[in-house]
Amino acid sequence: MSTLLIAEQVLNGLQLGVTLFLMAAGLTLVFGVMGLINLAHGSLYMIGAFCCAFVSVETGSFLLGLVAGMAGAAIAGAVLEVVVMQRLYARDHLDQVLATFALILIASEGTRWVFGDVPLFLDVPQAFAGTVELVGGLTYSKYRLLIIFVGLVVALGLYWLIARTRLGMRIRAGESDREMIAALGVNIRLVYTIVFALGAALAGLAGSMVGALSSVQVGMGEPVLILAFVVIVIGGIGSIKGALIGAVLVGLVDTLGRVFLPSFFQLFMNSSDATTIGSSLASMAIYVVMAIVLAVRPQGLFPATGTSSA
Amino acid sequence: MKKTVLAATTALSVAMFSLAAATTAQAELKVGMITTLSGGGAGLGVDVRDGFQLALKMAGDQQIELLIEDDARKPENAVKIADKFISSDKVDVLTGIIWSNLAMAVVPKAVRGGTFYISPNAGPSALAGKGCHENYFNAAWQNDNLHEAMGNYANEAGYTKSFILAPNYPAGKDALTGYKRFYKGESAGEIYTKLGQTDYAAEIAQIKNSGADSVFFFLPGGMGISFMKQYAQSGIDIPVLGPAFSFDQGILAAVGDAALGVKNSSQWSKDLTNPANKAFVEAFVEEYDRLPSLYASQGFDTANLILSAAAKADISDKAAFREALRAADFESVRGDFKFGPNQHPIQNIYVREVIKENGVLTNKIVSIGLENHGDAYAVDCKM
Numbered sequence: 001m002s003t004l005l006i007a008e009q010v011l012n013g014l015q016l017g018v019t020l021f022l023m024a025a026g027l028t029l030v031f032g033v034m035g036l037i038n039l040a041h042g043s044l045y046m047i048g049a050f051c052c053a054f055v056s057v058e059t060g061s062f063l064l065g066l067v068a069g070m071a072g073a074a075i076a077g078a079v080l081e082v083v084v085m086q087r088l089y090a091r092d093h094l095d096q097v098l099a100t101f102a103l104i105l106i107a108s109e110g111t112r113w114v115f116g117d118v119p120l121f122l123d124v125p126q127a128f129a130g131t132v133e134l135v136g137g138l139t140y141s142k143y144r145l146l147i148i149f150v151g152l153v154v155a156l157g158l159y160w161l162i163a164r165t166r167l168g169m170r171i172r173a174g175e176s177d178r179e180m181i182a183a184l185g186v187n188i189r190l191v192y193t194i195v196f197a198l199g200a201a202l203a204g205l206a207g208s209m210v211g212a213l214s215s216v217q218v219g220m221g222e223p224v225l226i227l228a229f230v231v232i233v234i235g236g237i238g239s240i241k242g243a244l245i246g247a248v249l250v251g252l253v254d255t256l257g258r259v260f261l262p263s264f265f266q267l268f269m270n271s272s273d274a275t276t277i278g279s280s281l282a283s284m285a286i287y288v289v290m291a292i293v294l295a296v297r298p299q300g301l302f303p304a305t306g307t308s309s310a
Numbered sequence: 311m312k313k314t315v316l317a318a319t320t321a322l323s324v325a326m327f328s329l330a331a332a333t334t335a336q337a338e339l340k341v342g343m344i345t346t347l348s349g350g351g352a353g354l355g356v357d358v359r360d361g362f363q364l365a366l367k368m369a370g371d372q373q374i375e376l377l378i379e380d381d382a383r384k385p386e387n388a389v390k391i392a393d394k395f396i397s398s399d400k401v402d403v404l405t406g407i408i409w410s411n412l413a414m415a416v417v418p419k420a421v422r423g424g425t426f427y428i429s430p431n432a433g434p435s436a437l438a439g440k441g442c443h444e445n446y447f448n449a450a451w452q453n454d455n456l457h458e459a460m461g462n463y464a465n466e467a468g469y470t471k472s473f474i475l476a477p478n479y480p481a482g483k484d485a486l487t488g489y490k491r492f493y494k495g496e497s498a499g500e501i502y503t504k505l506g507q508t509d510y511a512a513e514i515a516q517i518k519n520s521g522a523d524s525v526f527f528f529l530p531g532g533m534g535i536s537f538m539k540q541y542a543q544s545g546i547d548i549p550v551l552g553p554a555f556s557f558d559q560g561i562l563a564a565v566g567d568a569a570l571g572v573k574n575s576s577q578w579s580k581d582l583t584n585p586a587n588k589a590f591v592e593a594f595v596e597e598y599d600r601l602p603s604l605y606a607s608q609g610f611d612t613a614n615l616i617l618s619a620a621a622k623a624d625i626s627d628k629a630a631f632r633e634a635l636r637a638a639d640f641e642s643v644r645g646d647f648k649f650g651p652n653q654h655p656i657q658n659i660y661v662r663e664v665i666k667e668n669g670v671l672t673n674k675i676v677s678i679g680l681e682n683h684g685d686a687y688a689v690d691c692k693m
Contacts, residue, residue, distance in 0.1 A: 005519045012511035109348065117353040119535055119564040124543055131545040141543050144511065213543070214508035215535035215564055219349050223506055255512045262501070271500065279478050279502040 004138050009259050010252065015144045017251025018151025022206035023228040024235070024243040025158060026199020032238025032304050033174045033195050036085060037093050039100040041203055041228065042221025043107035048073035048204025049211035049220060050111060053122035062125035062212070069208030070201045077200020081193050089192075108218050119217035122208075147209050154202065155244050162240060171195060175238060175304060227254075230286055234293045236300025245301060250286050257285035338373045339620050342395035343406035344388050344416065347380035351531045353560045354408045354605050355380070358430045360598055361609030362405075368593055369617050377401065383408075385415040392416045396425055402625045403428060405612055408605075410434040410453060410481040421445035424628070426635070430612040431605060433654060435484050439687030442652040447635055449612040451577055452654045452685035453481050454488030456553035457528060459575040459659035459679030461492030464524060464551060467573075470495035473522035473548075475513060477529065478502035485528035485553070491686060498522035503529070508536045514544045522548055530555040535564045542568035549573075554673070557664050559603040562671040569664045569671060577657050578607040578644040579675045586641035601672060607643050614640040650684040652691035659683050 027041050051072030056065030084103065088096045128143040162168035170191050173181040182188040207221065214220070231250050235242025262278030269277075293301060343362065346355035359378060366374060377399060381388040388407060395401045403426040407413045413432040421427050421443040433452040437443075464472055474489055474497070476482035482502060490497075498520040501513055517525055525548055529537050534556035541550065554576030557569055580591050580601060590610055594602040602610075619634035638649050642657075650656045659680045662673040 002519065005515060008515045009512055012509075012515065015511065016509060112348070112352070117356050118560055119353075119532055121564045121566055123539070123566055129543065131543075139545065141511075141540075141545075143543060210508070213536065213540055215532040215539075215561075217532050217535075217564075218352070220508070220532070223508070258503075258512050259516060271497075275500050275502055276478070279504075283478075283504050 004136070007138050008140060009255055011140055011144070011148070013252035013255035014248060015148050015151075015251070016255055017248035018148050018155075019206050019210055020224070020227055020231050020251055021151055021244050021247035022154060022202045022209075023224055024231040024247050025154070025240060026202045027225075027228050028232040028235070028238055028240065028243045029171070029195050030199050031232065033171055034085070034089055034192055036088060037096045037100065038085070039097060039225065040080065040103035040107065041199070042225030043104050044073045044077055044200040044203040045207035045221040045224055046111060046218065047076050047107065047207070048200075049122070049207035049216045050115060050120065051204070052208035052211060053120040053216040054115075056122055057120075065122070066205070066208050069211075070204045073204025073207070074197045074201035077203075078193055078197040080200075081196035085196065086189070086192070104222070112218050115218075117218070119215045122211045122216050124212045143213065150205070150209065154205070155240075158240050167191070167194065227286070230290050232300075234290055234300060236303040238304030239300070239302045242300055242302035242304070249289065253285050253289050254282075257282040261285070339403065339616070339625050340375050340377065340399065340401040341403045341405060341616060342392075342399060342401035343376060343378045344381050344391045344395070344404065344412075345378070345406035346383045346408045347378075349382045351383050351408065354431065354531065355406070357560060357603045357605035358406060358408065358609035358612075361594070361602065361606035361611075362430070362613040364590075364594055364597055364606075365610045365613030365617065367597075368589075369614075371617060373620055374616065378406070381407070381412060383412070385412050388412040388416050392420055396420060396423065402426065403616060405430055405616075407432055410484070411479055413437070414480065417446060418443070426631070428612055428616060428635070430608045432481070434480050435487075435687055436480070438652050438654050438685055439690035440692075442687075442691035442693060444632060444653075444693050446653060447615070447649065448654045449615050450608045450655070451657075451659075452687065453484035454491065455655075455659055455680075455683060455685060456555075456575045456577070457485045457488030457526075458492045458686075459661065459683070460526060460551050460553060460573075461489040463573065463575065463661050463677075463679050464489075464493050464495065464526065467524075469524035469549075469551075471498045471521065471523045472526050472551075473498040473500075473517050473520050473524070474526045475501040475503060475529075476527065477505040477507070477533065479505045481530075482528060489526050493526075503533075505533075507533060510537045510540050513537075514541055514546065517548065518544065518546050524548060525550045527552050527556065531561065535561050538565045538568050538572075554578075554604050554662065557662075557673065558605070559601045559672060560605070562664065565671075567666075567671075570666065572664045573676070574662050574664070574673070575659055575679050576604055576662055576673070577655070577659050578604045579660055579662050579673055581674050582643070582645060582660075584641075584643070584645045587643040587645075590643045601670070611640075611642050611644070611647070614642070646682070650688045651693070652685070652688040653693075654685055654688065656682055656684045 030038050048069040052065040052069030055068035056062050124143045128146050131139045132142045133139050231246040235246025261282045262275050265274035265278045379391040405428045408431045410432040417427050426445050429448040431450050433448045438452045476485045552574050554574050557574040618640035622634035623630035625631050648656050660675045661677045661679045663676045665674050
């Protein structure tokens with residue numbers, strides 16, 4: 001196994017990680033600030049991807065598609081928040097799970113009505129097609145590098161937003177004590193809607209960017225949603241920093257596990273058995289990591305401060 | 311007000327439903343179709359259903375009553391629907407299942423209980439060999455078949471170092487087993503991926519480093535779209551091979567030009583020149599305004615097989631009906647078709663190439679991969 005291959009796989013893990021971060025950031029904010037479990041977050045990812053694919057094909061511009069993907073998901077998110085979610089904040093988590101699960105079914109069938117069963121075509125923009133040579137003969141997909149870059153920029157931007165701006169201050173305040181900030185005269189409803197739309201826009205961004213690599217189809221959001229939940233549980237619910245580190249950890253463990261576990265078993269058993277056992281263990285790897293983290297630190301790696309209720 | 315409207319609509323729909331039931335009450339044969347119409351992979355079930363219904367419509371048949379339910383690709387749903395079809399709807403024939411794991415959950419119990427099952431898609435090896443049953447017919451293929459043809463093609467094309475990958479589920483294992491049964495070269499690597507995986511960066515990096523001269527993959531539905539797009543982006547120029555499932559009409563548009571020139575194997579292609587196929591393709595485009603896929607052709611053939619048996623024998627005489635099914639006395643859109651001793655097809659498997667025709671990506675036949683091909687499990691079947 002060459003160093004080049006290992007380096008490439010680390011990049012792959014990092015790319016998966018930042019994509020998961022885009023999903024997990026919204027999920028963890030919504031849970032941390034509003035105390036809401038939103039299973040429909042994967043549907044927003046799907047809606048973003050469909051908007052992006054549709055606009056890209058119509059206008060021929062991937063950039064416009066990306067904007068449409070984020071905007072579409074943000075609008076869908078804001079509408080959902082006002083129409084449905086606001087009624088759920090005071091209810092217990094089981095009600096929230098049921099209601100947002102219903103939203104998944106509605107979003108999936110609705111998308112099928114509008115776009116049909118056949119997956120949509122969305123391709124990587126021409127400027128980022130193909131590979132680029134990095135240091136030491138390592139070639140890597142330009143588009144995947146772009147995803148890593150965008151993900152890191154978003155992480156920095158979110159950090160700045162939450163730590164340095166007035167809105168961020170209100171979000172943090174809302175996280176610590178909802179009643180108090182409302183009593184101080186802040187329109188907490190509006191803050192909630194903005195947070196929800198922001199999370200939705202990030203999910204839409206992730207869906208659009210990943211959609212160009214994989215297939216834009218109904219139900220594409222749910223597998224990512226499960227991974228995103230693993231990420232926020234590992235990272236600590238409500239913490240953006242935890243989401244970033246958890247996402248990169250999950251991305252690396254999943255990718256490297258898939259590659260190296262089968263080769264590891266080949267050291268002492270025959271190739272066919274090693275492949276089967278290795279791939280089965282690899283698909284469990286991130287859940288094993290989650291279990292270990294929960295056993296050692298039940299609140300996650302970086303629990304958000306002041307969320308005693310979470 | 312709302313409540314009255316609701317009540318009125320309910321009453322209306324109940325009335326319409328009983329009307330529909332009344333008009334079909336004289337049907338002589340009840341067929342229950344369990345297929346995937348929602349969630350991932352719905353396109354396959356929709357094509358099977360559309361092909362099946364088209365055959366009934368073209369035959370102008372009033373004898374068959376068709377019940378359709380969606381399994382959403384979940385084995386537990388499929389089992390529930392099958393129980394309902396058998397015990398409360400009293401269907402005579404079951405069909406429609408797309409996925410091998412769902413077929414394994416439903417078929418053995420249903421056929422033991424005396425219901426016929428005719429598979430329009432899945433053909434797991436477990437039901438072709440020791441687990442075969444007189445009431446189980448497969449009108450599509452045994453799972454290994456298309457992959458075997460590709461293994462054979464790899465030898466002919468002079469490939470000696472293949473990298474192979476498939477999802478980790480029964481049909482995925484059948485696929486790689488089938489390919490290796492005919493492929494004579496050495497292995498450059500073998501990977502089982504997660505079912506439903508969408509990112510193949512790690513696998514593609516391994517392929518790049520393996521020194522392979524060809525890549526064989528079986529990744530049906532969205533998985534294949536993701537893989538092909540990412541493969542094209544990766545800058546690797548090792549030729550890829552696969553069964554028709556990865557280059558089917560339903561997904562070619564989403565894969566885009568990355569698929570051009572790829573060789574794939576299929577028991578059917580829309581450019582087969584037999585009259586039954588010409589009529590089928592024309593009628594399908596006319597009815598649904600899209601090109602048929604191989605799944606649609608399988609649904610169409612399944613319906614015609616059932617129609618041919620119903621014309622010869624009454625369902626009340628199960629032995630006679632079974633014999634009529636075995637005879638397979640219908641014009642298959644794939645040309646010559648007959649059943650082997652395990653009631654799985656003996657048929658030609660073709661090698662096709664992805665081409666662009668009037669701006670639309672589609673397949674054309676370039677050669678015959680395996681002629682009058684049965685399956686490797688028939689010898690284990692004691693009926």
